[in-house]
Amino acid sequence: MELRYKTFIMPHVGDSYSQCADRFAIGTDKNCFAIADGVGESLFPYDWAELVCEDFIANPNLFCENNKLVRENALIEAWNQKRDERTANLTETELFLFEMGLEKADFAACTFVGLSIDKKQWQSLALGDSYLFVLDKNLEIIESVASQKGEEFSNFPEYFASQAEKNHGKTIKVCGDINKVTYFVLLTDAISDWFIKVDTEKRKELLAISDMQSFHSLVNKERENGNMKDDDTTAVIIEVVHDDSDDIKYTKLYNTNINDLIEEEEKCLKLEDSLEDMENDSFIKNDTVEKKTIIEEIDGVNAVSQPIELAILPKENTDTTINSHSITSSPIEELTNKLRQYIDDFIKLGDELLDKIDYVKSQDTQNRNRWDKVGKSVKKISETGKTIITNLNKIKK
């Protein structure tokens, strides 16, 4: 048997990946899959959702008993530790806000659905409105697993909580014959709701998705049409290919790593901050020649590239090739080396991010113009950086 899987995740409109509270985990060594939706109103729900998913794939057969997580204490301890790390060194205002938030919820919670597979059967355990759908070869739903179904979709789901007494609801366990299955689809609530309502053709559209770009397009379209609730949205799709083999083989068709996405997002933000810093940098704007030209350059008003590096040196050194003799060689070398390193890093990061900005631009349609502007600014800065390097190379030693 071969299991071909792909995973996709997308946050609530306007949220960043770091704010997305959905998590999933794949455990190929123990043949299991998990998906969890952190309850938005709870505290650090994404950490809890991640811990619960990871715990399931580590111990799928000894995960939950009598509606209680078997390793509840250890999980709570791990979550407490993460919470403490996140709340260390708060300012007075942050502390006020954190404490106000605690009045709303001082614990984390997540809905959950886990799936484990062997050569003969599949088993699932669920709590809340995250779903496992089991599809046959005609893509008909032959089983759906969730402890809250249909009209019960709400902001008050059943969940596992990071405080034992706050657990809410009863888990449901379902098992079935693996030979009847062509697809397992694990979905968080908003896309589950959609998946139940749509026809087979629409389901096919989801099952056929092969990358994040297509996933984002589908979700955006369905959200815009009002067919899908705007919420964090996650899908784990597993195609079961039956064969005569006794082993279970895995093929990763597309895998999303939320932590990578968060990291990339942080890089983008850092770059934007750098751009803003450059625009606001008093070092550039004050006491230097060609002030107007440079500001215009940075603002993108003047399309003709001007040598921005002129501004980096003090006024008397604007023509570096002429005046460099008046400065001792050591500081010049130190400065040029530092500049070269700084600009090299910046260009490298900018080139990396340009591809990503293009991708984000194609997805985040509402902000297309803004992303376009960001992309152009990054490109301009990269080009300017290259000019700086060229000019640095011309400086006489």
Add this chain to the structure above:
Amino acid sequence: MAQIQWGTKTPGHIIYLIDQSGSMSGANEQKAAESITAAMIETLKGCIQEKEVRNRVYVTIIGYGNENGVSVVKEGWIADFVNDLQVCKKNNSTIIAPKSYGMTPMADAFALANKCITTWLSQRESVQGDYKIPAPIVINITDGYPDDANEATAEAQKVMNIVTRDDGNVLVFNIHMDDSADQVEIKFPTTKSVLNGVPEGEFLYDISSEMTTDFIKAAQAQKFEGIVPGSKGFVVNAKGDTLVRFVTFGSGVSQH
């Protein structure tokens, strides 16, 4: 309509109209200010993610009847009020000073609300691009009859008739305060007949929006009883507890 959930890309706008006329003097002026403070604290809580505030709500507080006649007392994103609310929590004070003076120019207050809403919607349309814009909510807190009921009705209905680009009409909720023990609270009425000829009630009935299905569910979840399709968003003869609960409910109904 009024179905769009408030978020950072789809922020909501709450406009509080607070009667600060002479008749509010004493307990009412204090309770009205407290109810807005309590509602804003709850609104803030709804916007907190761990240790940060997300600007999901813009707040405008319009006072009418004080020494200034009608004016915007406070205005800003919910995050702008963090320091003030921090002080309120610490000192048990109110976000606006309790006031009571002069007449009840409710018509002018609705006219100013109209201006604020129109400006808000126009600004959001220019900055939000394709993101949907939720219907603003107006919550009017008063203890009595306006200077000119016909004019106030006309101005309030102009506000109710503002149609947003994406989310239907602006909503107007009213709360009439009366702590007298002999005055029975009437909540979310469906017909004027239940108002027993109370003039303030009949007037407010005409200038209150009908509760949407989502709002009815939200109100039921908050243990308000007797709300059915067709119920109007207002309360007559509200006592202190109902006042705070109603203002908080109206402020947070689209937050989640």
